[in-house]
Amino acid sequence: EHINFHLFNKLGVPAPYSYYFHFRVVDGAEEAPDPWRGDFWGLGFAQESYDSDFLDVHDLERGNLYKLINSTTDAKAQQRYQAPHAVMDGSDHDNIQRNLTAYSTAQFIRDHVRLDKWYIYHALCQAIRHYDYWPTANKNAAWYFEPVYTPQNNFLGLMWTLPWDTDATWGPTWNDGYDVVYNSVFGAGAGRAELQTDYFNAVREIRDLLWQPDQIEPLIDEFAAPIAEFVEADRKRWLNAPSDAGNYNGLGGAGKNGIAALVRDMKNFAFTGGSWPGGSVGAGGRAAFLDSLADGAGGDSIPRTPTVTYVGEPGFPTNALRFQTSAFSDPQGAHTFAATKWRIAEVSPDTQRPAQPDSLTLVPDRASWRYLKGLAEPSATTGAWRQAGFDDSMWQTGPTPIGYGEAFIATNLGDMQGLYTTVYARKQFSVSDPAAFDNVLVDVQYDDGILVWINGRLAAHENVASAEPPHDVTAEGAIETSDFVSYTLADPTAYLVEGTNTIAVQLLNASLAGSSDCFFDLRLIGHLRSQEPSLDGGAVETGARKYEIETVWESAESTTFEPEVTIPAGAVRAGRTYRVRCRMKDNTGRWSHWSDPVQFEAGESLSVDSGTGLRVTELMYNPPVLASEPDIDNEEFEFIELKNTGDEVLDLSDVSFVEGIEFDFRDGDITMLPPGEFVLVVRNREAFVACYGPEMSALIAGQYEGKLANEGESIRLVDFWSGAIAEFAYDDTDGWPALADGAGHSLVPLSSAIPEQSVGANDYSSLLRDPANWRDSTYIGGSPGVDDPQ
Incomplete structure (x- = not known):
């Protein structure tokens, strides 16, 4: 269940966060009178409940929430949260329960169900075999009604199915996995082929990007590692204990033999096959099942899987990542192309590279x-x-x-x-x-x-x-x-x-x-040429792995076939490992499989003309205490000043601070910067204006997330498409200006470190990394919005 909930959340389907915990219960004079009795109660498992806190933690808008209970169909008995603007009589719940049937029209289903979420939810259910429910069952799920209230859905909202009680998975199972939505999409009624096509598209995506040995097997290992030693202690406490001490002697399955056996059993379920209570899994495991499911329905009509090759500069520089796909090909014939989509995801550096093609x-x-x-x-x-x-x-x-x-x-x-x-x-x-x-x-x-x-x-x-x-x-x-x-x-x-x-x-x-x-x-x-396979990097700390299902950038659907794509430089970082893929859609809505990935380690960016003239001209990281506002923490007066040193108006819509502080100019109050003008990003607008005067409001683009560390830290300003504009780290030691560290002055780069527009971004960043290229501001408080006097 811990892995299941983790995967649902990674896929964008909110699921309970879950945790392992340990109680030591002091209920006697001796800590451990024997191996089975005493303070040690072994390993416990906890998970979130469905309630208003769940909505807040998962950033869901306030909508009605129901936890399904097998013993009743009563909406009020199952309700866990009443939203302020939602129906109060349970009619949203009852509408799904009674009116979403095998004969519902495709439009009715679209109007009442958040289908994109359900497709992904049920595709993962198919992979892990979370099947313990049926169309009329109220169990093992929750219903959340997104507050999208329209006349078409009678102002009831859009229902999301959320997972619950997924212990009968990864082998043992009951029932067939047909819930009320599945029954409506695949039921006896006609006219829902488009919905079924979308469903199988989702199954293909889960199979291609997630249900692969190089993704699932390390994930299982990652989740097993932190509890491996503790599980052995837990087994000694409960296995073969006397009946009066409590035991789990009646349990069976691979887990009874230890966590290593359970890990192997889960991997067999995923990719090998075997026999479990409730039904066997054929050769190839659930991977083979997903293949037959995704391609079995209209498989002869699915566009052929494209091939992607790298055609950018050698060394995979972050600002020159170009990839090319093979031509669109469809069994249905020519002239059926509808769209192309690209994606790039970061993966852990020790991720096994996919089998490399022998030709390009x-x-x-x-x-x-x-x-x-x-x-x-x-x-x-x-x-x-x-x-x-x-x-x-x-x-x-x-x-x-x-x-x-x-x-x-x-x-x-x-x-x-x-x-x-x-x-x-x-x-x-x-x-x-x-x-x-x-x-x-x-x-x-x-x-x-x-x-x-x-x-x-x-x-x-x-x-x-x-x-x-x-x-x-x-x-x-x-x-x-x-x-x-x-x-x-x-x-x-x-x-x-x-x-x-x-x-x-x-x-x-x-x-x-x-x-x-x-x-x-x-x-x-x-x-x-044949070459020995190699792995980049080494071991990754538990909990820090990167999995391909999480994208760092994906293109919009391009309805004009263009064989090449350039990855935005702002989406990647040098030294990290990425995978790029492409897929294609035909005019019936069928997506191909995602291409085999091109895996690479991003190299340093090419030193090219930054092309902007946008420069960092002042940084206040440890402001003075304001005597007139003694109740305001001095950190609230922080700011960073930028200047357009070029001769053209700059569009800042694709510019953002992504390290040290976080701020996206696209969401700010200033997105265009004329030549010679300044723009400020501040920690606290109200405090900053109180300190420097109301006339400064017009220069503030907005408030950034985070704070500037007094001990120094890295700052990264990027253009989404071109890459880094400035990357540097300031400090409060090692030759950096001392008055900027607590004496109320700001950091100001020397005029020689504010070069002309023609300098490359790498060269500009090198200037900013040198403390000799910075000075203290002339006056306490700095000079935001104007050139600092010398």
Whole structure:
């Protein structure tokens, strides 16, 4: 149950927080007269109750809350909290109990149930086999009614199902796991296919991101470790004790044999299979069951799982993280693309890397190319069109296959027959490390002749008379096949470069007017050198593990297919380990599986032009005591001042302090900063204005969370997309200005440490890290809102 509740909470389904505890009950003169009697009562388990405090702790708006009880269907008997603006007669509860049925319409279900939460809730129930309920049962759950009151739901709110009593899981079980919502979504009534599609999408997501050995098995170990020794003492107290001392001799199962046996049993349940009371689990464990559940319903129509590759700068710098996905592919055919979604999550550095692919698709087939009809030579200089620096911006764009005369062609050149015999095409692609490939395959589908160059070097040619054919030449003969043909490049470093590469194609027809078809498609596949698997980092403290289900950033659904994404630099930190994935949706609402992850350790950001001119110009971390306001703690007068040193208005909407203090300018009162102007973030607006005067209000963007440590700490100011603007740590020793530490002065950077806009963020941060580049403010109290006089 401890793990179950933890997982529900991580998935955004509020569940009771739970704890282990220990009582020593002094009920006799001797502490331990024998192994079974005495003060030691072993290990206990506690969990939250459903009540008003639960709503507060889980940041839920005040709505009616019911804890279901098997012995009654009476709403008032089950109610645990009455919300101030909710119905007072239990009619919200009774509406779900009586009117949510197997024949409810999809719209009725949407109007009364928070379905996105239920999908995730029940997907996890399927994984852990939390099944002990049925549609008419009032048990093992709570109902929370979110205060979204609309005419459509008769002002009753939206019901969330929350978990309770999940001990019959991870093996032993009873019943089938069909609650009142499941009964309505999958019941006998028609017209709910869209709801079922959304449900199976959630099951796929839980399987892909959470129910994996590299996520679940370390989680079980993490939760077992803190109590492992204590469990042995607990077993000695209760196992085989005399009946008058109390014992659990009647219990069975793996847990009776110790925590190590229970851990193994849970892992078997998840990924191996076995037999437990209430029903066995087949080979592959619940993982295999989730696979069959997620893909069994309409599985033949699910978009194919995309493949993601890294195409950014070497070393994974935080401000140059670019990834590319393979093309959208759907068993239902072409033109069904609906959306793409990306995500990045932090994982613990010792997370087992997923099995690495033995190849990477550098250029997929059915991709978008630039192309030019061969009515004339493509460039004034022979071969210039094949080089990386050639300007092809005036060429047309279209997906392959390109040509005419076949049903599978995506870009139709209907005017080619009788008018021109050649077509030129170019495409750029990225490679992070050419030496990582053992060889590269050029797979081409063509009719009738073809030449392929990579970065200006001829890589493949077939059925052509020379390596420099003019625009009006024909192929050596007709080719009548649509199969792909492979050419192996044994030395990839001779063709590929680090970064952006250019592949160029010249397609030749067999004759000007007598050929019935002509086309090409191409894919470029790099076979990776075999390497020993490695793990980053070492052991992680219990309770500190990072799991992939928790995202640090996810994109919006992009309804226009774009194969590349740039991860916002503000979402990641150098030295931490991340996973990036992508998934795609078709026009029936089905999401593919998430791609296999690309796992990496983020490197230091590239030193590039910060591009803003936003500078830290004053920091008051230990303010003076204000004589006129003796009852206000001096810490309430803290502030940080920023200045726009550039010559353009700055949009601060994506700027935030994320370390030391926390403040997001997007939520503040000032989001635009003109050239030469100042903006302040303060600990306490009211106290600050009392100290510095009401005229300062106009310069305050808002109050930050936290406080500036008097002993010094790290400060990090970031732009969400570009990364760090300033990263430094101030101190009250080691050469830092002394008057700023309790004598009432602020810290002010020297003018030489407030560089022009062109300096890189790394260089700017380096200046701020040096105490020699700071001074005390000229006057006590500093000079917020103006340049400090010297």
